[in-house]
Amino acid sequence: MTIRNFDNLLKPASVALVGASIKAGSVGSIVARNLLQDGFKGPVWFVNPKYQAIADHPCYPSVAALPHAPDLAVLVTPPPTIPALIEELGEKGTRAALVITAGIRGELKQAMLSAARPYTLRVQGPNCVGLMLPRIGLNASFSFAPLAGDIALLSQSGALITGIVDWARGRNIGFSHVVSLGDMADADFGDLLDYLASDPQCRAILLYMESVTNAPKFMSAARRAARSKPVIVVKAGRSSSGAKAAQSHTGALAGTDAAYEAAFRRAGVLRVRELDELFSAAEILARQPRINGDRLAILTNGGGAGVLATDRLGDLNGNLTELTKATLGALDAVLPPTWSHSNPVDIIGDADAERYLNALEILLGANEADAVLVMNCPTALMSSTPIAQAIIGLVEQRRKQGRSLKPMLATWLGDAASREAREEFAAHQIASFG
Template identity: 55%
Template sequence: MSIRNFDALFHPRSIALVGASNDPRSVGNVVARNLLAGGFDGPVMLVNPHERMIEGREVCNTLDALPECPDLAIVATPARTVPGIVGELGAMGCCAAVVISAGLGEAGESGKSLRQEMLERARPHLMRIVGPNCLGLISTGSGINASFSHLMPAKGEIALVSQSGAIATAILDWAAERNIGFSHVVSLGDMSDADFGDMLDFLSTDRETKAILLYVENVTFAKKFMSAARVASRSKPVLVIKSGRSAEGARAAQSHTGAMAGSDFVYDAAFRRAGILRVAALEDLFEAAATLSTGIRIGGERLAILTNGGGAGVLAVDWLEALGGHLAELSGPMLERLDAVLPPTWSRGNPVDIIGDATPERYRAALEILIADRAADAVLVINCPTAVADNMAAAQAVIEVAKTRPRFPVLANWLGGVTAGPVRAELARQRIPSFESPEDAIRAFTHLVDYRRNQAQLMETPAAGVMIPAEDVAAANRIIDEAAKEGRSTLSEWEAKEILRLFGVPTVPTFFVRSPEEAARKFAEIGGPAVLKIVSPEITHKSDVGGVRLDIESLRRDARRRK
């Protein structure tokens, strides 16, 4: 793990675009326009062997014609030219390059892939590479838009690191509509050099970043990723969307990235262990980031709901139950205190329905009691617009109470559009997480619960490791080598379980047999109930072809059942 020369990526003194173009349909032209319009206050130098002027700027026809060595180079040229360009830039003293070009998986003149040739040209000069096959890099604080994104995001405190350029642009578009800004946006592409581990290592100490969002298809160098993620999660929220939850999605991710996506169960466990919050949708990603970046944290899983509309409260409870949350139980003394400040028609339960004509004073009194009693770990305040009450004044009452207990989590859901919009903006300005619907608010609460659990797991100390005998390590390597010789990129279930067994991980006893007779002999040794599965590198889903037999208790009984 290294952030060597990352200052050249995010805070360069000068930038060169190699492959700038006058063709408005080309990546080189879009990147040139974005670079020149981004607000970067250092030199931006354009390189093209055939042009004299691009976007009103003089062009250098060769790299050695540049007036100075760039700290950062953006490369958007045909794939076969990239290794040579990277080598020449490195020899000049360039510290980092963002390689937007795609197609570097093809073989070069040496017989190696162009990607490998590029890395070998960069390595002697300690030059860092982002990409290839990426959207580019954006750093709002430095005014850098070294990408072919369709827009420059507003400056903010959220960093986005995405393996997919298309997902990155979709997130930027989605965020722009909601006035969400970014500190940095990095499209990693094929991750030939800089990867998620490196980016997490850099962003964990970046003062411009308060929360980190990841879009992940696969993780390379898992040990480095886990180490960096655990450090980053200790200092700021790290949230992830991981594609490939389903088997079909995993295969699609593999075909997209050219790398194995891996088991989703493994990723789930790894993210939890690293203190990362995993969410399922882009909306969840930003809601959770906005909530966590306010600094709000919870100490438990009990939620109290305060509302002036019974229907909205019921919807919130439905969503809370659906997402596995827990309503707080109101004690007898608390009910008595609420009776003293609320009208006789209030709900006398959780949700605390203070009736549609609720005044700011009623909101204030009820919220103070809910917070003071500590029966709940968080309070969700809901407001439905009515003609008999001022919803902005009600929000001001909530803000004032929340400020007296700054460490107690208060979430808000002001329903409506025209009248509620300014209220939600004011709540957000006061760093009270505010949502448009009960569903969004409840989902944010469950994100806080999950984040708390993951942070607790992050702080747990693993059991001391065990010494693995050398012969067991050798046996595991033989299994992997045999699979590699057969051209396979995955292990069979038997092979995987055998490796786990060799390394002391408990597994169901599993044996590999090559004939019905051998299966019968092995069954006689272990007894039932047992499971028989077909093993074939050409069959992924065994049950689809009748390749799984469950609950075998005896050979005779199973034979009768098949008849």
């Protein structure tokens, strides 16, 4: 396995867009705009014989005319032009290309790879949305730019990337790398996992996968990556009709699901079933220290909400912690006699911010709880927002004091009544769900 030249792809100092355009709505114009908008510090060169400048930015007639070899070349030109452009780029000294262009199959694909090989030039794509490296301000894609953060996202579906990036922005979650893998003619899951395993800028890796092309490479890279950081996958094509749909989508055979299941388990990769679970995992990973145990304490003002959370915890093989006598006693001392006297800690519908805080202080200090889930059902008695604000205050205070805070998740039910609370949680890096 080689991750040779991946630094050119994932840490480029200069970028050229071949096929840059001014035609409104074209991929060449959107990628050009995105390259200029996100704050990338290195030079961005445009290549297109039709123009002398694009957006007041010089445009060169050919790759040969570029002042230097770009670290990364982004190609959006028609399929038949790609192999010769790769050849020209390799000749000039470029070692990484991002081929956004679709429709490069069969002989054309072989020609592209043959052109790249003598230069060990690495290719991402073809047929992808692009590459986003928000930490260096690079948006080489026709998607919206994500926020900068420390989660990597590798996706075999380009359309999902835009949805995930947009969803994450709304929750103030940022990414280190967003890679649209496309047809994986060269760079694939294995290569990228291998590279990201040792990249300190990336704290967790999310995958959307339809198929693995090189299984041994994937297994070895996944195992290595999962040893150093959480690797979470949505593997689509679980059902036979889903697998058929995946095949029609990317042309790759999805293989039997049981084999994937076993492979993920062996590699230490966490598989989730749906995109919203990938989102939840991203939300938690973005906000929280790693959880060091499975014993959860639940704090709620609604008994029913606590029961539902307990059920779900059971589904996921989590563990509702047994509160010690000391903890129960401490809670008795600060809660009204009607509280549930067990976990979930139901502090009853009229709970105000102070009651939440008193109970939460105790649960965050209880050794028998590895994490705390705080839930709020809106009531007409108590607004949800001040309770959220009080909890944020407590967390911020502990952060400032440098006290190690165990993972705390929030679930604020409702819509309008809890929207403000959810926004405040996001602004203060507390994982919340609704």
